[in-house]
Amino acid sequence: MAEDIASETFLAAMETWPFKGVPENPTAWLYTVAKNKAKNLLTRDKLFHHKIKPMIGSSAVAGEDTEIDLSAKNIADSQLQMLFTICHPSIPVEAQIGLSLRILCGFGIDEIANAFLTNKETINKRLSRAKEKLRSEKVAIELPPGHEISKRLDAVMTTLYLLFNEGYYSESSDTVLRNDLCLEAMRLTYMLTENQQTNQPAVNALFALMCFHASRFEARKNEHGEMILYHDQDETRWNRELIAKGVYHFHLAASGNSLSKYHLEAGIAYWHTIREDSAEKWESILQLFNQLLMVSYSPVAALNRTYALSKVKGKKAAIAEAEKLDLSNDHYYFTLLGELYADLDKEKAKENFLKALALATTLPDKQLIQAKYLEINKK
Amino acid sequence: MNEYILIFRHEDGQKLASPEQLQAWMKQTMDWIGGIAAQNKFSSGTGLPFDEARVVGYKGVVTNGPFGDIKETIGGYIIVKADSIEEAVEFAKGSPVLQGDGNSVEVRKIARNDGLH
Numbered sequence: 001m002a003e004d005i006a007s008e009t010f011l012a013a014m015e016t017w018p019f020k021g022v023p024e025n026p027t028a029w030l031y032t033v034a035k036n037k038a039k040n041l042l043t044r045d046k047l048f049h050h051k052i053k054p055m056i057g058s059s060a061v062a063g064e065d066t067e068i069d070l071s072a073k074n075i076a077d078s079q080l081q082m083l084f085t086i087c088h089p090s091i092p093v094e095a096q097i098g099l100s101l102r103i104l105c106g107f108g109i110d111e112i113a114n115a116f117l118t119n120k121e122t123i124n125k126r127l128s129r130a131k132e133k134l135r136s137e138k139v140a141i142e143l144p145p146g147h148e149i150s151k152r153l154d155a156v157m158t159t160l161y162l163l164f165n166e167g168y169y170s171e172s173s174d175t176v177l178r179n180d181l182c183l184e185a186m187r188l189t190y191m192l193t194e195n196q197q198t199n200q201p202a203v204n205a206l207f208a209l210m211c212f213h214a215s216r217f218e219a220r221k222n223e224h225g226e227m228i229l230y231h232d233q234d235e236t237r238w239n240r241e242l243i244a245k246g247v248y249h250f251h252l253a254a255s256g257n258s259l260s261k262y263h264l265e266a267g268i269a270y271w272h273t274i275r276e277d278s279a280e281k282w283e284s285i286l287q288l289f290n291q292l293l294m295v296s297y298s299p300v301a302a303l304n305r306t307y308a309l310s311k312v313k314g315k316k317a318a319i320a321e322a323e324k325l326d327l328s329n330d331h332y333y334f335t336l337l338g339e340l341y342a343d344l345d346k347e348k349a350k351e352n353f354l355k356a357l358a359l360a361t362t363l364p365d366k367q368l369i370q371a372k373y374l375e376i377n378k379k
Numbered sequence: 380m381n382e383y384i385l386i387f388r389h390e391d392g393q394k395l396a397s398p399e400q401l402q403a404w405m406k407q408t409m410d411w412i413g414g415i416a417a418q419n420k421f422s423s424g425t426g427l428p429f430d431e432a433r434v435v436g437y438k439g440v441v442t443n444g445p446f447g448d449i450k451e452t453i454g455g456y457i458i459v460k461a462d463s464i465e466e467a468v469e470f471a472k473g474s475p476v477l478q479g480d481g482n483s484v485e486v487r488k489i490a491r492n493d494g495l496h
Contacts, residue, residue: 287406290413294421302417309410321414 005041009034079104080195083188085141087156088134095130096159097166098123105184114174115166115181149197156198157206157262160189164210175225179217186210193249205253205262211246212269215239227364235275243273264292268304282311299327303336315340331359335369342376349376380460382422382489383467387454387474390481407475415459415470424457458489 012033013026086099094116101107101115113123144152167181189207192198219237220228250266267288271281289305302325310318319340327333334356341349353373360366396404415421429452432444454476461467464486471477471484 283406286413287409290409290416293413293416297416297419297421302419305413305417313410321417324414324418326418 005034005037008037012037076191076194079188080191080198081141081143083156083191084143084152085134085139087152087159088137088139089152089155090137090139091130091133093159093162095126096155097163098127099130100159100163100188101181101184102127104188105180107180107184111177115170115177117170143197146197150200153192153198153200153203156192157189157202160185160192161206161262163188164213168213175221182210182214182217186214193252201253201256201258202260202262204249205260205266208246208248208250208253209262209266209269211242211249212266212273215242215246215273227368229368230272238273246270246273259291259295261292261296264288264295268292277311279312282308286312299325299330300332302327303330303332306340307336310340315344319344329359331356331361331365331369334359335372338369338372338376346376346379380462381491382458383461383464384456384458384487384489385424385467385471385474386456386485386487387476388483388485389452389454389476389479391452404475411473411475412457414473415457420460420470422458422460424455426455427453429454464488 009030013030082104083100086103087096091099098112098116101112102109107115109120109123109127113120116123143149164182164185167178167183167185170178170181186207189203189210192203193207215238216230216233218239219233219235220230222228246266247270250270253263253266268285271285271288274281286305286308289301289308292301293305306318306322306325309321319337322333322337322340325333334352338349338352338356341352350373353369353376357366357369357373360369412421412424429444434442434444436442459467459470461470467486467488471486474484476482476484
C-alpha cells in the first residue's frame, strides 16, 4: 500500500510540477501530498469496513479472498486455461500463435510483427479481430471438460508446434528473437507435460521433438549469424543436455497406443542427433518418413524422404522417385535434384541448380545454391 | 481427382513366411506406399492379418479363415488418389505383392457419394 502511495505521489508531482513549477521545498511537498493521500486512503478504508461492507453482507468477497493467488501452481493452471482459450478452433491458427506470444509470452506487437515478417498494423488488426471473436463466441477461460480435452489438445499442440517452427525456420534475421520463440514454445509444451490431464504421449513426443531440434541452436549459426548446414556443423556444439532431455520425454511418449505425427517427427529428429551415418540410421529415417507422409503429407517431408531414399537405395532410385513429385515451383525440389545428379550428370545438376536459383527468394538461400553450383562447375 | 482401391490378392495365404521375410516384405511395402504418399496421392489402407479370419457363408455358416475352399485370399488394400485408372494402375505395378507368382493387385474405382454411382 505504501508503495502505491509513493508512486501516486510521484505521479502527482510529474503532473503538477511541469505546469506550476517546482515548489520551493519539493521534499516537503512530496511528504504533504503523500500524507494526505494516505489519510484519504485510510478514511476510505474505514468507511468501507464500517459502512459499506456490512451492507454488502455475506456475499461480499472477504479481504483475504480478493488477494491474488500467486502460487506457482495457480499461475501454471491459469496459463494452461488461457492457452486452451487462445487455441480455440474458432480463430485462425496464425492469430492463435500471435495471441499466445502476446498474452502468454509477453511479446511486444513489434516483436510479433518482426517474427511474422509483417507490420504492426497487421498484427494489431489480427489480434483484436481474434479477441473480438473469442468474446462473441463466449469462449470460457477454462480447461475443456474431460471428453473434449484430447480434441482441443490437438489444436493446442498444432499451435505450439507452429510457434516453434516459426522460430526455428523463420526468415527473420533477429536470431535472439527467433530463439526466444522456440524457448517459449518449449516452455508452454513443458507446462502441458506437468498437468495430469494434458500430460499425454503425443505431448511428450512434441516436447522431445523440440528438444532434439533445439540442441543444435548454437551449432547452426556462425559468428556472423549465417546458417551452417547440418553436415558442416561442429558436433561438439550440440547441446547434449537437451538431447538427453529429449530422449527422456521420447521414452514417456512411447506409453499408450497412439502414434502421432509428433512421434514420427521426434523419431526422425532423434536419428539426426546421431552424427555418424549408418545403414540402420537411414533405413530408420526412411521408414519414419514413409509413415509420416501417410499420416500427414507436406512437401518438406516428401523432399526429405527422397533424400533418405537416396541414402538407402542410391541416387538413381531417388531421382526416379523425385521426378514423380509435383513440386516444380519449389526451389528445394530443384536443389535436391541438383544434389542427386551431382555425381551422375554434371550438366543436369547445373541445370537444376539454375532452376532452383531462379525460384529462391531469400539471400541466404540464393547464396547456398550459388555455392553448390560453383562447386559442380569446378569438378 | 478420383479414388481407387488397390486390393492385394494372394494366391496362397497359407504359405508361411519367416519373420525375416515378413520384415523385408514389410519394408518394401512401406517404401512403395511411402513413394505414393510423397506424391500426396495416398488416402488410406491397411494390412489384413490372416489369423482369426472367418468366412461367413450361406445361411450363416461360419468357417475359419478364407482358406480351404477359397484358395485366393485378400492380404490388404490401399486407397489412392489418381486422375485416371491408368495412373492408379501405374501405382499398382510397384506393389511388392506382385513379386509372388500367382498374386495380383485388383484396381477398382471407389464410387463417390455424388448420386451418380
